[in-house]
Structures are given as C-alpha cells and as structure tokens.
Amino acid sequence: MIDKAARANIARIALTQDGVREEGGNNCGPKIRMYQAATWLEPAAWPWCAAFVDWVIAEWIKTLPSTDPIFGSMLPKAWRPLTAGALDLINWATMRKLRVLPRNTDVEAGDIVVFDMGHCGFATADKVRTTPLIQTIEGNTGPAGLRDASSGDGVFQKKRDRSMVRAFIRMERT
Numbered sequence: 001m002i003d004k005a006a007r008a009n010i011a012r013i014a015l016t017q018d019g020v021r022e023e024g025g026n027n028c029g030p031k032i033r034m035y036q037a038a039t040w041l042e043p044a045a046w047p048w049c050a051a052f053v054d055w056v057i058a059e060w061i062k063t064l065p066s067t068d069p070i071f072g073s074m075l076p077k078a079w080r081p082l083t084a085g086a087l088d089l090i091n092w093a094t095m096r097k098l099r100v101l102p103r104n105t106d107v108e109a110g111d112i113v114v115f116d117m118g119h120c121g122f123a124t125a126d127k128v129r130t131t132p133l134i135q136t137i138e139g140n141t142g143p144a145g146l147r148d149a150s151s152g153d154g155v156f157q158k159k160r161d162r163s164m165v166r167a168f169i170r171m172e173r174t
Contacts, residue, residue, distance in 0.1 A: 001068070001069060002064070002068060002069075002070050002171055002172065004108060006063075006064070006171075007108060007109070007110035007111075007170065007171050007172070008108070008109040008110045009060060009063060009110065010056060010057070010060045010109075010110035010122060010171065011109040011110045011122055011123065011124045011125075011137070013056050013059050013060055014052075014056045014121075014122045014124070014137045014155075015124060015137055015157075017031070017052070017056075017137075017139070017155045018137060018155055018156065018157055019154065019155065019156070020032075020139075020154050020155040021153075021154035022153050022154060025045065026045060026153070027044075027045040027046055027047060027048060027140070027153075028045055032048055032051075034055065035048050035051040035052045035054070035055040035139060036048050036051045036084075037055075038051055038054040038055035038058050038082070039051045039054050039082050039083060039084045040082040040083070040084070041084045046084065047084075047140050048084075048139055048140045049086055049119050049120050049121065049138060049139050049140040049141070050081075050083050050084050050085055050086045050088070050089060050120055051084055051139070051140075052121075052138070052139025052140065052155065053081065053086075053089060053112055053120050053121070053122070053139070054080065054081045054082060054083065056122065057080050057081055058077075058080050060171075061076045061077075061079070061080055064076065069173065070098075070171060070172075070173055072096070072097065072173075079096060085118075086114055086115070086118050086119050086120035087114060087118055087166070089112055089114055089120055089169060090114055090166070090167055090169065093112070093169040096173075097173050097174050098169055098170065098171060098172065098173060098174065099169070099170040099172045099173075099174055100167050100168075100169055101167060101168040101169070101170060102167065102168075103162050103163070103165035103166070103167070103168070104129050104162075105129055105168060106126070106127070106128050106129050107123045107125075107126065107127045107129075107131075107134050107168055108123065108126050108170065109122075109123055109124055109125050109126055110122060110123065110170075110171065111123040111168040111169060111170050111171075112168065112169035113134065113136055113138075113160070113165055113168055114165070114166045114167045114168075114169065115160070115164050115165060115166060116164055116165070116166045117164065119138065119140075119141070120138070121136045121137055121138030121139065121141075121158070122136060122137050122138075123135065123136055123168065124136060124137050124157065131162070132161060132162055132163075133159045133160065133161060133162070134159070134160055134162055134165070135157065135158070135159055136157065136158045136159075136160055137155065137156070137157050137158070138155070138156060138158055139153075139154075139155045140153050141153055141154070141155075141156055141158065142154075142156070143156055
C-alpha cells in the first residue's frame with residue numbers, strides 16, 4: 001500500500017534530475033530524449049514537460065511491488081502514464097482511479113501538478129491549502145520561469161503561485 005513516504009519518493013526521484021539542460025537546440029539532448037522515450041511518441045524536438053513526469057513515474061514504480069493495490073488489475077508498465085500532453089495527465093489519473101484534487105487543497109511532495117497553461121511537474125514539499133506558493137520541480141522550463149525559452153530549458157525547481165494550478169494528482173486510489 002502506498003503511503004505518504006512512498007509518494008514523497010516521487011519528488012526525490014524528480015529532484016535527482018534538477019539542473020538537466022537541453023543540449024544541441026530547443027527540446028533536444030540525450031536526457032530529454034530519455035524522458036521523451038517514456039511516452040508513446042517517438043523522441044523528437046517537441047515539448048517534454050509531460051515526458052519528464054512519465055519518466056519519473058516509470059522510475060518510481062520500479063521501487064514498488066508489482067502487486068501494489070495502486071495498479072489495480074494492471075501490470076505496472078501498463079499502468080503508468082505514456083502521454084506527451086500535460087493536461088492529459090488528468091485523464092490518465094481519472095482512468096486509473098487516482099485522486100485528482102483541486103488547487104485549493106493541501107499539497108504533498110510527490111503530487112503531480114498540472115497547470116492551466118498546459119504545463120506540469122511535481123510538488124516537492126508539503127504545503128497547506130492556504131499557502132499561496134507551492135514548490136515544484138518541472139521539466140521543459142527555463143531557469144527564469146518561462147517555458148520553451150530560447151536560452152535553453154531544463155529541469156528546474158520553482159516556486160509557483162497556486163492560482164496557476166488546474167489540479168493536483170496524488171498517487172492514491174480513490
């Protein structure tokens with residue numbers, strides 16, 4: 001059974017990638033291709049924030065027993081997200097009967113954060129619902145907070161305003 005500590009391990013895995021940068025052009029580089037390979041699309045020069053989320057979840061499920069109830073009747077590799085679309089993560093979570101939470105809820109480290117702007121990442125710290133800023137780690141973001149910046153994107157920690165959040169996804173079955 002997945003408890004809060006096991007879910008927090010998602011954030012720890014994501015944080016191991018902090019500082020990874022695109023190489024050789026926008027949406028390019030060996031690590032970016034590795035993240036993109038975690039989706040159903042062929043790796044290429046396309047935005048990769050959801051691919052980063054998919055890759056982290058793929059790494060996280062390797063730490064779980066294949067019989068964990070979170071997988072329901074699915075095999076872990078079939079259960080994990082394969083989407084290249086940030087907003088589609090909400091559909092994936094709904095189909096897997098995971099908790100999809102509104103922006104005005106308590107956040108836990110390891111929750112997937114889906115932003116209204118079609119972007120996603122992970123919460124890296126617990127925050128109560130009244131905290132306006134949440135701590136995240138995100139792929140395909142610039143160090144200054146922009147997405148698809150010409151200066152080269154990467155995996156970076158951020159503080160984002162909760163008002164930008166569409167939903168949080170918690171790796172916990174409803």
